[in-house]
Amino acid sequence: MNAPPPSFLHAARSGDPIAAIDTPALVVDLDAMERNLASMAAFATRHGLRLRPHAKTHKCAAIAQRQIALGAVGVCVQKVSEAAALADAGVSDLYVSNEVIDPVKLARVAELVRRGRRISIAVDSAMGVDRLAAALQAARGGASATLVDVFVEIDVGQGRCGVRPGAAGDLARHVGSLGDASGMRFAGLQAYHGHAQHLRSAREREGAIGDAAAAVRSALAALDEVDVPCPLVTGAGTGSFAIEAASGVWGELQCGSYVFMDRDYADNAPQPGAPRFEHALFVKTQVVSRGDDHAVVDAGHKSHAIDSGLPVVWGRDDLGFANGGDEHGIVRRAHDGVELPELGATLWLVPGHCDPTVNLHDVMIGVRGGLASGVVETLLRVDARGCVR
C-alpha cells in the first residue's frame, strides 16, 4: 500500500499477531466475512436473482472484487466520488443508486463512462435526466459509447427520494424519448425501502416490504400504460432481502451490510428463509483508565458511528457499554460480581452501524484465525473513505 495516511501509523502490519494491533483499530475477521459473502452469493443464485451489493458499506475495492468474483454483477455506490474512487481502484461496473443534480458531478459520471467503466445511475426528476444527457453528450462528442443505464427511483414508503409510483411511466418515457443518441437508456426501477431494514420483527418488515411491492406493481402498471417495458427492478437490503426475493417483484438485490453485520442488524428478528450472517467487523480497543465501578476504553464515536445506537462488547454479555464521548467508551458491570477488565486489557466492540463506522477509518485490518489468537493477513484500504460528493 502506497503512502498510508498518518492515522494509520503503526496500527498493524501483515504477519503481526492480533495482540500487536494498535488500538483503536477497525478489524475484519476475514473468515467470518468470507462466510457472509458466500452465503449471500448462494442465496442469490438459489433464487435466480442478480446480486449487486452496496459498496457504501465497505468502500473497499478489494472487497468489491471478492463480491464480483463470487458472482455479483457489480456494486452499488451512493455518490459519484465513491464511484470514481472505486473505479480508480479497478472496479469496472458501478451503479450510483442515488440522485445526482449537479452538472459538475454529472460531468464526472460522463468521464467515467468515457474511460470505459460501466456506469448506471438513479433519477427521480426530468432535470436530473436532462442534465445527465447534457453531460454525456458534452463528454463523448460524436463518438458512440456504452449506454448509461438509468433507473427511475420510486418512493416505496421511505418518504425520501423517488417519484410517486404512478409517475414512473412519465419519467421513464422521458428518458426513452431522448433516444440512444442521449447516451442513456431506461433500465428499470430503483425501489429501496431503507426504513424497513430496521423494523425489529419479521412481521413488521414483511408488512413494509409488502407495501413496497404494491408500490412497485403500481409503477409497473404505469410503465405498461405508456408501453415502456421494465427490464429490472432493483433494491432490497440486509434486513429484508429474503422478503423482496420471495415477492417475485425484484430482480436484483442491493444488500450491503451482510458483509460485516453490525449490532443494529443483529437486533433484528431473523427473516424466514434468509441465511444468518456473522459479525465480521470489530473495533479493537484498550482499557486506558479504571475506576472502582467502571473501565474507560480508548474508542469513542470518532472510532465507531453511534447514529444507530452504541456498540456492544463482543463476547461479554456481562459488560455494558456507555457513551464516553468522541474518544472514550465507558464499560460497566451488567450485574453484581462481574470482574471489570484491568488497565491495559483488550476489548472488542461490535459497532452499532457498520457503514458510517467504516467511513471513519482509512484502513481495515484483515485478520485470519479468529480474534483470540489469529494473525493479521492483509490491510484493506477504505478506498472511498470520506467520498461524500
Add this chain to the structure above:
Amino acid sequence: MNAPPPSFLHAARSGDPIAAIDTPALVVDLDAMERNLASMAAFATRHGLRLRPHAKTHKCAAIAQRQIALGAVGVCVQKVSEAAALADAGVSDLYVSNEVIDPVKLARVAELVRRGRRISIAVDSAMGVDRLAAALQAARGGASATLVDVFVEIDVGQGRCGVRPGAAGDLARHVGSLGDASGMRFAGLQAYHGHAQHLRSAREREGAIGDAAAAVRSALAALDEVDVPCPLVTGAGTGSFAIEAASGVWGELQCGSYVFMDRDYADNAPQPGAPRFEHALFVKTQVVSRGDDHAVVDAGHKSHAIDSGLPVVWGRDDLGFANGGDEHGIVRRAHDGVELPELGATLWLVPGHCDPTVNLHDVMIGVRGGLASGVVETLLRVDARGCVR
C-alpha cells in the same frame, strides 16, 4: 497541498466563487473564525490565564499556528497520533490531555520528545507513569532531554478518567519520586468537566463547575499534605470557561469548539462575562430530490456528526431538518406557507457537533467575504483526520 485524497476531488480551488464549491463540503467562514480566535485570546489575556486550545476540534496545523500566533502556549490533543500528525505539520508544543497506557504509543511520545517537540501528557495511574518513564528512558539513552510535563488527571464530576481528588497527592509524589532522570516532572492537575459543557442553563453549569472547583481544591490540599507544589491547573471548555476563569482555581483554559461553534453549543444559554462566538463551520449542501412536502439534500451523517443532535439550516428558521440517513438530509416546512427550496438549490447546515464533523472530512474550504457572495481563500487540511490512536 500534496496528494489530496480522493474524497477531495473537485471540491474547490483557491479563488473559486462560493457557488462553485462542490457539495457536500465542509466550509469555514474565515472572517467569523478569526473573530472567534481573537475574542478568546483577548479573554485569556484579560484574565491573566494561559490559553491552550484543544486541537481535537479542528485537527488542523494551520489553525493551531494561528492560535499560537495569537498568544496560545500550544495546543491540546486527545491522542498520540494526533500529536504526531500535528508535530509533522509543524506544531511544536502539544499536550496529550488524555491517558495513554500502550507501550507502543508511549514510545511514539518519547520519539516526539527526542525530535525536539515540547510534549506534555495526562496520567491517572501508576502504571501509566511507570510505562511513560520506561519509554522515555529507552528512547533517550544516557542523554539529557527536555522534561515531559506530566499532569495528574482528577475526576471533577464527569465519572470518566481521573483519580479521586484525594488520591492526587500520591500519584504526583510517585511522578516526583522517579526524579528528573525519569525524563518527566509533575506539572500540575488536569481538571476538565466534559458533561458540564452541555448543561443548557448558565446556573446548571455554574453548579457543576463549582463542584469541579471544590474537587480541584481537595486535590490541591492532597498535594499540600505530601508537600508537592502544584504549578498549574488546566481544564475548561467552550461551554464553561468563563466560570472556570472566575473561580480563581484554573490557570490554563483548554477550549476547543469556540473556533467554529456548533448548534449544540449555540443552544446553551450564555455564560456571564464570556464573549459570544459565531458559527464559522458549515456544511454546504444541495437539494437533489423534491417531493410536495419535502426536499432532500445531499448531506447525511457521513457529512456531519449527529451524536449531539441534528444540524440546523443556517438562516432558514422556516425549515426543519430531519435525519435522512448516511447520505441524505430531509428538509420540511417549519410551518404552512413556507416555500421549499427547489431542486439544485444550495442550503448551509450548522453541524450539531463540530469536532466529529471535522473528523469526517479531509479538507475544510476556507472562504472570505461571507457565505452569500464570498470567495474561496484557502484549503485547510485536516492534518489529524482519523487519528484515533
